[in-house]
Amino acid sequence: MKERLQELEQEALLKVEQAETIEELKSVRVEYLGKKGPITEVLRGMGKLPKEERPVIGQLANEVRERIADAIEEKQSRLEDEALEEQLKNEDIDVTLPGRPVQVGGPHLLTSIIEEIEDLFIGMGFEIKEGPEVETDYYNFEALNLPKGHPARDMQDTFYITEELLMRTHTSPVQARTMNAKNGKEPVKMICPGKVYRRDNDDATHSHQFTQIEGLLVDENVRMSDLKGVLQEFAAKMFGRERRIRLRPSFFPFTEPSVEMDISCKVCGGEGCSVCKGTGWIEILGAGMVHPNVLEMAGYDSEKYSGFAFGMGPERIAMLKHGIDDIRHFYTNDVRFLKQYHNA
């Protein structure tokens, strides 16, 4: 019997060896290890053996069985691997074909610039205030030290609706409104971004609608050097640490002193080139110390309180940063323009 088992083992291992498909392997398993297989038969015939031999043969039969099973298992996984290899060969795709487009929009360039500036000033402790785009003559002009008939009203050609109602020409009325709301007591530290309107013909450098961001800080002991510090911080973050700033005198009715802030030209580094018209400097914003009349009109004691204000044009900043040559691009909304700045 022992011989019979060894013979069976040899036979089975040979067949496993010869099997080429998983099906063949399966039939080897059924043939040798199945319930009607020769090994089972051997075990059945064990009753005829002497008692002492039975365990020995039984153990041998089990060992043979296990060895055959292991061999089948091993062969099977080998065959499966081969089959998979074969299958993968046929699953080749062209990885250069385009992906399924993901439809994603993005912000308008002006919004990106405005939000960047907002976040920058929020970081310095400023709040963001908004106000109406249709303003009263009082808040747009008078509260800002621009009484009726003031020559500086010529600087801003205004879309009037009635004699007392107009499209705001700057976001400064938001400052006046904010100060008024504080009753001349608390400090104010705010910026106000928004749309403004001027009676201009639209061309490459003029737009009857554009945006502005103005800032205001009113408190006890605000100094002009603070304005310079805040503006330098702004310029460094917005345009890069290597850019220098300079202030030069200017005029706005609501500030005194009034200044214009320039930054050193990026193109020539201050040497002078066509971009900066040979001056080495690029005009960025207007600023100044809040005029005492403006403080008093809003109820602040101008002996005790002082403040600074500044105002800038996001269009201009965007045009400088990105070399955009025509302000109308911002309002034409050509999809090819918009998409260029979705990652801005």
Add this chain to the structure above:
Amino acid sequence: MLISLNWLKELVDISGYTTEELSEIITKTGIEVDGISEPEELPQGVVVGNIISCEQHPDADKLSLCQVDTGEETLQIACGAPNVKAGQKVAVAKPGAVLPGNFKIKKTKLRGEESNGMICSLQELGVNEEDVPEAFKDGIFVFPEDTETGEDAVKLLNLDDSVLELDVTPNRADVLSMVGMAYETAAALDRNYTLERPSYEEAKDKADSDVAVKIVDKEANPYYGAFVVQDVEVKESPLWLKNRLMAAGTRPVNNVVDITNYVLLEYGQPLHAFDRDRFNSDMIVTRYAEEGEILETLDGKMRTLSPHHLVITNGEKAHALAGVMGGKESEVHEGTTDLLLEAAYFDPQVVRQSANDHELRSESSVRFEKGLDVNRVAQAGERACELLQKYAGATILKGIAEEDHLSRKETVIRMETSRLNDRLGTKMEVQDVKNVLRRLQFEYEEKKGVFDVQIPSRRFDISIFEDMLEETARIYGYDHIPYTLPEDSGQAGGLTEEQRLKRNVKTFLEGAGLSETITYSLTDEKSAEEMISPELKDEQHGAIRLAMPMSEDHSHLRLSILPELLRTHSYNTARQQQNLAYYELGKVFISREDEHVQQPKEVLRAAGAVSGEWVANPWQQEKKEADFFVVKGIVEEMAGRLGLSFTYVKGEVQGMHPGRTALVICNGKTIGFMGQVHPRYQKTHDLKETYVFDLNMDLLLNLYEREETFVKIPKFPSVSRDIALVVDEKTSAGEIEETILTTGAPLIKQVRVFDVYQGEHLDPGEKSIAFRLLYQNPERTLKDKEVEEAHGAILEAVAEKHDARLRQ
């Protein structure tokens, strides 16, 4: 304003600085130099020549043959100018000379006759056409007789001048003159300048015995002075004077007019000369015009006046529109001998009114409007008299006929050094302040660092401490102010909840595939009335119109964002951009009453528009055109983001497809609409099938409530049941859904439509809608019985309410 450096140089020492350096310093201390025009191509080899003889060219009608003495030699030159004559002193470009435009002069033959050079016109020498005196417009320029032959014509004509173009801010009217710029430059460079008083010989007779001045309105005309000038010889001005006018962009006319213009440039004080004979009166009366009074001004136009226009009269009729323009009748002409020379101060607002009403903005009116030095009015007149005596041989009567109500109160400003430093953040010493005041030529008294500064009348822009703060800062130098940061006010910056939400909504819409646009708030009248959201429709009183629009395209305030947004679609569609998806967050303007007198209500809206393919991946044959449900998906998801839920009912909006428009409702309130643009609108605006939404963000942001508490993730399994209901085709899915949700509560968690069918297996006029219902109990596992009960109740309810039967 244009400033000739050759002129400035005669007033202040500007040596040691290049034109660029000077510009930079002037800009940094106060007056922005906007441009520098430097002579780039100076004519070379052009000298003064004396025409010895001038004869007709034998072979050419229009040419003259001239023998010209240039000091060194005599040249034969052919000249085509009609005004060429023997005895003239002219500008001669000798052979080898180079004129602007790299035009080289060579020896040549013209119709057989030698021509060795060229006699030049001013234009050929590079003078602007507009600045050329009338007499030389169509021919060569002729120098005065006493000009030295052989002299450098370029120097004589001041062509080597550099001119600064200044952008003067409205507060600095004091520099709208050479004198003002001289003071300013002296302060900027720390050099000296003083204006000298004019001097001339006065006749014995007194001006005020000869003519009387009467002012009717002292407010409108605080000062009027008249000089009596006799025996003038009206002729050409001397060359230097003409040169200066031309450098400043003023065309020379004759000596009298040129002198008044010159003094305007020099002193900043407008003057006017009347022809005494034609003025025809011993009395000058200034008054407001009468209604309908007519005045013919120098430009030949008949002006109809009204009682807010101030005029200068001879006691009877108007001879000038005060401060703006003189009258034609008493204009100085070739035969003029006697003048009345006006030096006056008119109220800025009054001049402004006249200039505006008659659309006459002149060098004069601008200066009156911006303000004048009260102490320089009469002095400017004296300066003109000085020049008239010298260059027109005038006799000047003694003194001035005047009426004077002008306030010449001195301004004194107290300035503490410590306060200056507190406001500027500087550490100036008393001596630093003294240096500033010395450079400005302001007198002061100082005690322990406290200055009482006397402001000279020429600086009428300075009236309060802050003005002096600015003067000090700019002369001391803004570069010397340090950089500091404000003391902490204790305020934490940040966005308000509303601002944060707005940003979130934008980010969501962009993530959903829409690009942000910014369109115009001002639109045309028709667009302003289109696509107004129903919840605004009831309260609006029509679009607000601008009083004076620049164009009819932007004449009205929008009541909806969509028309301008759709214009963007048309624009891009016309440029082969096929698949468009846009949104805008912006305001619309709702008038509160018909007259549009009150500030309108400004409503923030989020509007979007999509057209073309929404999903497109051609090589995989995937393609989905934008439709109603694409837009609805976006709107629904947006509601979810705001923690809200919207319902939709069919509605009508002007400009929208009547069958494909839904009103969007939240908490029982209409908050906007969505749907397809009306095909007729699409056609007229060259739009493809376009779907839009327009939501009231103000209402939404109000309704928003932040979910503060955590909602537990359900632990127990849910059970789903599908039902297909056959209903009348007019019945909406939304109505049935509503019934299912109310009947199935609280176990029903979700109802989803997964199929809609109409056709073969159903009767005409019927449709089948398949719903997947999800039941769940958060507390425990659902029992079959519970589900059966709820499900049964739902089926009964839909059968009863919507006549719905289960589809077999």
